[in-house]
Amino acid sequence: xxxxxxxxxxxxxxxxxxxxxxxxxxxxxxxxxxxxxxxxxxxxxxxxxxxxxxxxxxxxxxxxxxxxxxxxxxxxxxxxxxxxxxxxxxxxxxxxxxxxxxxxxxxxxxxxxxxxxxxxxxxxxxxxxxxxxxxxxxxxxxxxxxxxxxxxxxxxxxxxxxxxxxxxxxxxxxxxxxxxxxxxxxxxxxxxxxxxxxx
Amino acid sequence: xxxxxxxxxxxxxxxxxxxxxxxxxxxxxxxxxxxxxxxxxxxxxxxxxxxxxxxxxxxxxxxxxxxxxxxxxxxxxxxxxxxxxxxxxxxxxxxxxxxxxxxxxxxxxxxxxxxxxxxxxxxxxxxxxxxxxxxxxxxxxxxxxxxxxxxxxxxxxxxxxxxxxxxxxxxxxxxxxxxxxxxxxxxxxxxxxxxxxxxxxxxxxxxxxxxxxxxxxxxxxxxxxxxxxxxxxxxxxxxxxxxxxxxxxxxxxxxxxxxxxxxxxxxxxxxxxxxxxxxxxxxxxxxxxxxxxxxxxxxxxxxxxxxxxxxxxxxxxxxxxxxxxxxxxxxxxxxxxxxxxxxxxxxxxxxxxxxxxxxxxxxxxxxxxxxxxxxxxxxxxxxxxxxxxxxxxxxxxxxxxxxxxxxxxxxxxxxxxxxxx
Numbered sequence: 001x002x003x004x005x006x007x008x009x010x011x012x013x014x015x016x017x018x019x020x021x022x023x024x025x026x027x028x029x030x031x032x033x034x035x036x037x038x039x040x041x042x043x044x045x046x047x048x049x050x051x052x053x054x055x056x057x058x059x060x061x062x063x064x065x066x067x068x069x070x071x072x073x074x075x076x077x078x079x080x081x082x083x084x085x086x087x088x089x090x091x092x093x094x095x096x097x098x099x100x101x102x103x104x105x106x107x108x109x110x111x112x113x114x115x116x117x118x119x120x121x122x123x124x125x126x127x128x129x130x131x132x133x134x135x136x137x138x139x140x141x142x143x144x145x146x147x148x149x150x151x152x153x154x155x156x157x158x159x160x161x162x163x164x165x166x167x168x169x170x171x172x173x174x175x176x177x178x179x180x181x182x183x184x185x186x187x188x189x190x191x192x193x194x195x196x197x198x199x
Numbered sequence: 200x201x202x203x204x205x206x207x208x209x210x211x212x213x214x215x216x217x218x219x220x221x222x223x224x225x226x227x228x229x230x231x232x233x234x235x236x237x238x239x240x241x242x243x244x245x246x247x248x249x250x251x252x253x254x255x256x257x258x259x260x261x262x263x264x265x266x267x268x269x270x271x272x273x274x275x276x277x278x279x280x281x282x283x284x285x286x287x288x289x290x291x292x293x294x295x296x297x298x299x300x301x302x303x304x305x306x307x308x309x310x311x312x313x314x315x316x317x318x319x320x321x322x323x324x325x326x327x328x329x330x331x332x333x334x335x336x337x338x339x340x341x342x343x344x345x346x347x348x349x350x351x352x353x354x355x356x357x358x359x360x361x362x363x364x365x366x367x368x369x370x371x372x373x374x375x376x377x378x379x380x381x382x383x384x385x386x387x388x389x390x391x392x393x394x395x396x397x398x399x400x401x402x403x404x405x406x407x408x409x410x411x412x413x414x415x416x417x418x419x420x421x422x423x424x425x426x427x428x429x430x431x432x433x434x435x436x437x438x439x440x441x442x443x444x445x446x447x448x449x450x451x452x453x454x455x456x457x458x459x460x461x462x463x464x465x466x467x468x469x470x471x472x473x474x475x476x477x478x479x480x481x482x483x484x485x486x487x488x489x490x491x492x493x494x495x496x497x498x499x500x501x502x503x504x505x506x507x508x509x510x511x512x513x514x515x516x517x518x519x520x521x522x523x524x525x526x527x528x529x530x531x532x533x534x535x536x537x538x539x540x541x542x543x544x545x546x547x548x549x550x551x552x553x554x555x556x557x558x559x560x561x562x563x564x565x566x567x568x569x570x571x572x573x574x575x576x577x578x579x580x581x582x583x584x585x586x587x588x589x590x591x592x593x594x595x596x597x598x599x600x601x602x603x604x605x606x607x608x609x610x611x612x613x614x615x616x617x618x619x620x
């Protein structure tokens with residue numbers, strides 16, 4: 001009946017052992033960029049930055065035309081920081097700071113060189129896709145993800161974006177007096193289309 | 200087993216919504232409506248996630264233990280699988296075991312974002328019923344909601360270890376039970392008690408032929424009966440003083456179990472009474488199964504003064520049979536328990552008291568009167584011991600580093616004197 005005296009040494013007495021700390025031991029296969037959905041993240045980030053980059057390339061003043069070269073330089077710096085943030089967010093999806101910085105850089109680039117409403121909408125959709133891709137990548141690094149279940153769980157986000165984006169684009173494309181009715185009409189139409197698709 | 204998740208907004212949601220509103224105001228003020236178009240998909244996604252159906256609140260827990268009953272010092276393996284509702288994400292799982300168990304994570308991994316499987320090694324540190332719980336953190340609605348759940352995983356019964364002792368006090372008056380002790384009663388035994396003249400009905404094998412031949416008439420040999428004793432251990436759980444080498448309650452439980460084990464080993468009847476928050480008792484009995492009944496009863500002993508009696512009437516009658524030797528484990532701090540012990544002695548029970556208090560009050564630095572108060576406290580304790588000794592109740596102090604056997608041996612040399620009723 002006599003068992004050896006308990007030896008608390010080595011055991012975490014007081015009884016709290018976190019799994020979160022231990023789950024950090026799960027190393028992603030293939031290094032930081034080779035696991036999960038890093039390629040999806042990079043693709044979404046590239047699309048996100050591509051719109052302001054393309055606008056910048058087309059809208060920059062030609063040398064000697066008298067435009068402001070400072071804006072172009074600033075835009076280039078912002079886009080470079082955005083690209084770096086995309087890469088870092090893909091490498092370390094657990095931290096949301098880099099993803100937020102990438103989106104902020106994109107927004108700043110759009111402020112510096114405003115595109116058409118369609119470009120803004122596409123860029124916003126690309127931002128959303130990038131954020132969702134980062135989320136998927138992060139989850140995939142901590143364990144296997146059932147993609148169809150994941151997409152089903154995130155369907156409300158896609159539906160929300162699908163309703164608001166066309167409405168906003170349409171509202172921005174018409175005269176100000178018509179923007180609200182047009183936005184409402186397009187929004188309702190988008191809702192109907194989404195209801196038909198996801199019924 | 201299931202746990203209920205309490206969902207609430209994630210910490211960042213408020214900040215993001217505030218920043219979004221401020222940005223929208225700035226955009227409108229600057230007349231840059233095109234930027235509203237940029238933010239429209241993100242706002243739509245946010246609204247879609249917020250107004251989507253709320254995630255389920257149930258997190259399922261399945262646990263597997265390598266053993267549900269262990270002794271102090273043993274280690275067991277706990278395997279847990281947590282399943283969060285579909286569409287949510289299990290972020291963290293924290294095992295909470297209380298003071299009785301220590302936990303070391305062996306491996307924790309996500310099978311899917313909703314399913315987490317973990318393995319822990321649990322070390323039994325202190326006797327008692329240890330309830331293992333798990334604090335689970337989840338994330339739902341695409342990260343907008345964060346949930347927390349408290350789940351009961353399993354319960355582990357940790358039995359106290361018993362020191363192996365041989366010295367157990369026994370009463371002078373032994374009951375008519377077959378055992379190993381030589382009492383004053385004559386009967387069937389091997390120990391010589393005396394000679395007497397043959398009476399009709401005496402068995403012929405009892406006739407002492409050499410004596411009969413010398414004296415010219417038949418004499419028979421009388422022998423001492425071999426009887427069993429009844430030993431009751433009493434635990435004073437009216438308080439629990441923390442001290443080095445184990446709290447008073449821990450020492451009491453370990454000591455009581457050691458006495459019960461030693462008594463049962465020599466075929467005596469042993470019982471236990473715990474006086475504390477809830478009275479727990481087991482009437483004296485014998486056998487290995489009874490030992491485990493005692494152990495189970497001791498697991499539920501909790502400190503508290505609710506049931507501390509002030510006289511012998513406070514004890515259940517069946518628990519303290521006539522002629523039983525009573526071994527009291529007490530810090531001698533509760534006057535009601537001391538009065539009850541005195542009352543038991545006056546009613547004829549043979550008692551010994553083991554003082555399990557090792558700690559002393561410490562004087563506060565700079566307080567002039569504290570050393571005097573402590574001296575008075577020591578005098579009071581000496582007075583209590585003197586009072587008990589005057590009544591024929593030996594008191595032994597279970598000091599640090601001493602074995603219980605050393606404490607009980609001087610009190611076990613002679614049978615405990617009780618009074619015949």
